[in-house]
Each structure stands twice: as structure tokens, then as C-alpha cells.
Amino acid sequence: xxxxxxxxxxxxxxxxxxxxxxxxxxxxxxxxxxxxxxxxxxxxxxxxxxxxxxxxxxxxxxxxxxxxxxxxxxxxxxxxxxxxxxxxxxxxxxxxxxxxxxxxxxxxxxxxxxxxxxxxxxxxxxxxxxxxxx
Numbered sequence: 349x350x351x352x353x354x355x356x357x358x359x360x361x362x363x364x365x366x367x368x369x370x371x372x373x374x375x376x377x378x379x380x381x382x383x384x385x386x387x388x389x390x391x392x393x394x395x396x397x398x399x400x401x402x403x404x405x406x407x408x409x410x411x412x413x414x415x416x417x418x419x420x421x422x423x424x425x426x427x428x429x430x431x432x433x434x435x436x437x438x439x440x441x442x443x444x445x446x447x448x449x450x451x452x453x454x455x456x457x458x459x460x461x462x463x464x465x466x467x468x469x470x471x472x473x474x475x476x477x478x479x480x481x482x
Contacts, residue, residue: 353399355391358430358475359406359420363388365472366403373449376401401432406473424474427454431476439481443467446479 360366363386370376370392379400380391386405393400406424407417423429436442440457446469447453454476455468466480 355400355402356432357402357404358432358471359424359473360388360390360403361406361424361473362386363390363403366390367392369451369471370401370403373446373451427470427474427476429475431478434477434479435482436479437482439465439467439479442479 367378367390370390371378375394376392377395378390378392380389382389383405388403388405390403391400392403406429407420412420420429443453443457452470452472453467454470455466457465457467459465464480466478469477469479471477
């Protein structure tokens with residue numbers, strides 16, 4: 349089979365703050381921005397990438413109860429709901445640039461026992477963004 353990743357979804361709680369993080373700080377391009385206000389679906393990706401990330405309003409699935417939406421919101425805010433694992437050639441340089449840009453640092457660059465060097469941030473919604481050295 350010839351199957352690739354087209355898009356993955358991360359919740360956003362503030363579309364403009366998410367744009368500032370993914371577009372302005374990470375330098376990704378905006379491929380689509382649909383909707384208005386807090387009800388926006390924003391597709392972003394590194395330039396030239398085949399796959400993309402869709403930043404979406406949280407808890408939009410049909411059939412969720414108010415209690416479930418509350419739990420999802422709580423999980424998003426504490427960073428336990430969604431995450432993305434990215435890679436770059438120089439994780440220390442990326443860390444310095446993101447930290448200087450005001451990104452929420454969770455973990456400074458660290459050599460992990462499983463053989464990668466990585467760092468961790470949270471995006472404006474609280475999603476965990478792990479960046480490892482490629």
C-alpha cells in the first residue's frame with residue numbers, strides 16, 4: 349500500500365495565538381484558514397511538506413456531552429490531551445530561537461536514554477510540542 353499522512357489535528361484555544369506560534373515562531377506556512385472568531389480551522393505546515401497540521405476548535409466531535417467537553421478542555425490546558433513530535437537538524441539552535449521568541453519551555457535540550465536529543469515546548473493551547481534532532 350502507498351499510504352501517507354495527509355493531515356493531523358491539534359486543538360487550538362486561541363486561533364491568533366496559534367498562528368503566532370506555528371506561522372510566526374516556527375516559520376510554517378498557512379495553507380488554509382476557514383471560519384471566523386474562535387471557530388476557525390487553520391491548516392499549517394513547514395514549507396514544502398506533504399503533510400500538514402490542522403489547528404481546530406477543541407471538542408468538536410459529534411455526540412460529546414458537556415462533561416466530556418469539560419474534561420477535554422482541562423486536558424488541553426494541562427498539556428495531556430494532544431502532542432506532536434517534530435524534528436530538525438539542530439535542536440539546540442531551534443530551542444534557542446523558540447525560547448527567545450517566548451515559547452513556553454517544558455524541557456531544555458536533553459540527550460535521552462533512547463538515543464535522541466530533544467526539547468519540549470507547549471503551544472498556546474497547551475499541546476505538547478517535542479522537537480528532536482534529526
